[in-house]
Amino acid sequence: MTSKSNALATLKSHFESDAPKDMRAAFSNDPKRFEKNSARFDDLLFDWSKCAVNDQTLNLLEDLALEKDVAAKRDAMFSGEHINTTEDRAVLHTALRNRTNLPVTEDGEDVMHGVNAVLDQMGSFCEGVRSGEIKTANGKNFTDIVNIGIGGSDLGPAMAVLALAPYHDGPRCHFVSNIDGAHIADTLKNVQLETTLFIVASKTFTTIETMTNAQTARQAVVDALGEEAVPSHFCAVSTALDKVAEFGIEADRIFGFWDWVGGRYSLWGAIGLPIMMAIGAKRFGKFLDGAHAMDKHFKEAPTRDNLPMMLGLIGYYHRAVCDYSTRAVIPYDQRLSRLPAYLQQLDMESNGKSTTLDSQSTSGPSGPIVWGEPGTNGQHAFFQLLHQGTDIIPVEFIVAATAHEKGMDVHHELLLANCFAQSEALMKGRSLEEAHKQLTDKGMGKAEADRLAPHKVFSGNRPSITLVYEKLTPFALGRLIALYEHRVFVEAQLYGINAFDQWGVELGKELATALLPVVQTGEGTGKLDSSTAALVNYIRSYSG
Numbered sequence: 001m002t003s004k005s006n007a008l009a010t011l012k013s014h015f016e017s018d019a020p021k022d023m024r025a026a027f028s029n030d031p032k033r034f035e036k037n038s039a040r041f042d043d044l045l046f047d048w049s050k051c052a053v054n055d056q057t058l059n060l061l062e063d064l065a066l067e068k069d070v071a072a073k074r075d076a077m078f079s080g081e082h083i084n085t086t087e088d089r090a091v092l093h094t095a096l097r098n099r100t101n102l103p104v105t106e107d108g109e110d111v112m113h114g115v116n117a118v119l120d121q122m123g124s125f126c127e128g129v130r131s132g133e134i135k136t137a138n139g140k141n142f143t144d145i146v147n148i149g150i151g152g153s154d155l156g157p158a159m160a161v162l163a164l165a166p167y168h169d170g171p172r173c174h175f176v177s178n179i180d181g182a183h184i185a186d187t188l189k190n191v192q193l194e195t196t197l198f199i200v201a202s203k204t205f206t207t208i209e210t211m212t213n214a215q216t217a218r219q220a221v222v223d224a225l226g227e228e229a230v231p232s233h234f235c236a237v238s239t240a241l242d243k244v245a246e247f248g249i250e251a252d253r254i255f256g257f258w259d260w261v262g263g264r265y266s267l268w269g270a271i272g273l274p275i276m277m278a279i280g281a282k283r284f285g286k287f288l289d290g291a292h293a294m295d296k297h298f299k300e301a302p303t304r305d306n307l308p309m310m311l312g313l314i315g316y317y318h319r320a321v322c323d324y325s326t327r328a329v330i331p332y333d334q335r336l337s338r339l340p341a342y343l344q345q346l347d348m349e350s351n352g353k354s355t356t357l358d359s360q361s362t363s364g365p366s367g368p369i370v371w372g373e374p375g376t377n378g379q380h381a382f383f384q385l386l387h388q389g390t391d392i393i394p395v396e397f398i399v400a401a402t403a404h405e406k407g408m409d410v411h412h413e414l415l416l417a418n419c420f421a422q423s424e425a426l427m428k429g430r431s432l433e434e435a436h437k438q439l440t441d442k443g444m445g446k447a448e449a450d451r452l453a454p455h456k457v458f459s460g461n462r463p464s465i466t467l468v469y470e471k472l473t474p475f476a477l478g479r480l481i482a483l484y485e486h487r488v489f490v491e492a493q494l495y496g497i498n499a500f501d502q503w504g505v506e507l508g509k510e511l512a513t514a515l516l517p518v519v520q521t522g523e524g525t526g527k528l529d530s531s532t533a534a535l536v537n538y539i540r541s542y543s544g
């Protein structure tokens with residue numbers, strides 16, 4: 001094993017000298033390259049063979065994982081240790097999907113009693129609403145659900161409800177997050193208040209966006225249906241049960257969770273209420289089963305076969321060793337179109353840090369910028385830069401082997417062909433000679449081919465990984481999200497940071513609170529920097 005201080009340096013010099021430079025050659029020299037550089041967990045295949053790694057790279061990465069004690073830290077997380085050291089909290093979102101029901105203890109107490117009680121409460125409520133047993137204030141069935149939340153109280157459920165559209169047989173679901181009044185106003189225009197249930201989702205129940213939108217929705221209900229309709233049309237999800245009660249929501253309509261569930265890891269419990277409303281309690285159970293299966297795999301599989309470990313190690317390699325500052329996540333699945341936004345919070349709010357666990361500055365980079373859009377749409381937008389731009393951006397392709405749509409095979413065949421072709425093109429590229437020959441073969445004169453060919457060169461050797469699963473079922477989605485959660489965890493251990501706090505969101509919130517009266521009255525601009533003062537004065541010149 002590499003000595004402690006040298007692991008990263010060794011990896012860096014390996015990257016410079018011994019790692020594959022020519023991926024076409026790497027494939028043609030080793031017929032087993034795919035077998036050696038891929039892993040499967042049931043129907044979920046992870047192919048990293050198009051990344052510039054070889055056996056030695058993987059050995060060094062495995063050494064690094066050992067050196068950083070990733071396995072021990074993983075076990076500490078699952079066993080309820082307070083690994084979120086800056087907030088002195090356990091990190092137990094995995095207990096929300098602990099389908100074995102074996103005890104999970106946090107500070108000596110088995111959390112599974114509470115977890116199961118909330119899950120049962122969610123099940124009864126959702127099935128009541130879905131069946132029509134639970135009625136509106138006027139005795140009608142609910143047709144629409146509006147989830148009011150932001151960040152982790154919005155992105156996960158919104159992403160999952162869209163992803164699982166083929167299983168959606170409950171009320172229509174809408175999501176309001178932005179403080180911009182346009183969001184709630186446009187949503188309220190699209191629903192009948194008389195048959196709409198609002199879910200106010202906020203871990204802290206203090207988030208200004210959510211509280212403001214909730215008050216606006218409440219007022220709309222009061223105006224349309226009367227104060228007495230509020231208890232029938234509102235429910236809440238929070239860890240701050242006292243604050244929810246102050247808002248006027250009935251105790252049996254409050255769904256709790258705990259401070260050991262981070263906001264961006266919370267869709268497995270009460271924050272998942274809209275998902276359960278949409279697809280029902282049974283299928284929500286399958287979603288949890290999928291995540292639980294990934295938890296078990298993460299805990300038990302040896303590193304080389306362990307999908308979260310390998311995804312984390314490859315991700316770290318690209319960021320910290322190769323110095324690629326972003327990664328693109330491209331689901332070839334329209335229903336996963338909110339996955340990149342969801343992963344942005346999961347990954348960047350977790351690993352976008354520059355202070356280590358022992359309160360020192362990180363010595364190198366930490367988490368990358370995560371971005372993406374679904375394929376094939378992205379191909380007609382930013383793929384130009386992925387193929388020929390000056391930055392190398394590792395791409396993560398995500399695709400299902402089979403589609404839900406019947407009688408539309410050609411769509412899925414084209415989707416798959418495009419997905420695989422993109423990773424092939426990124427890896428293979430096209431040399432100057434090949435570009436030149438293509439042009440002259442078409443009858444172009446040499447001088448014109450000399451001029452045009454350089455524009456048609458693709459450097460190739462651009463890394464991508466591909467994740468393929470049979471079909472986007474609730475189980476497969478749960479498993480995929482848990483894979484990404486654990487990948488973020490693995491990378492955090494390699495960077496030596498705490499993935500579970502988010503102090504970086506605080507300063508902007510504090511300054512917004514201080515600026516609100518200045519924006520409202522125009523008084524106090526003298527204490528601001530000249531840019532902020534001028535911006536305030538400018539907008540005030542337009543207000544009545």
Ligand SMILES: O=P(O)(O)OC[C@H]1O[C@](O)(CO)[C@@H](O)[C@@H]1O
Nearest residue numbers: 151152153202203204207263505
């Ligand atoms: O659920 P809450 O407490 O309203 O917080 C919403 C989001 O705000 C954040 O705290 C960031 O501002 C996220 O971590 C969280 O998911």
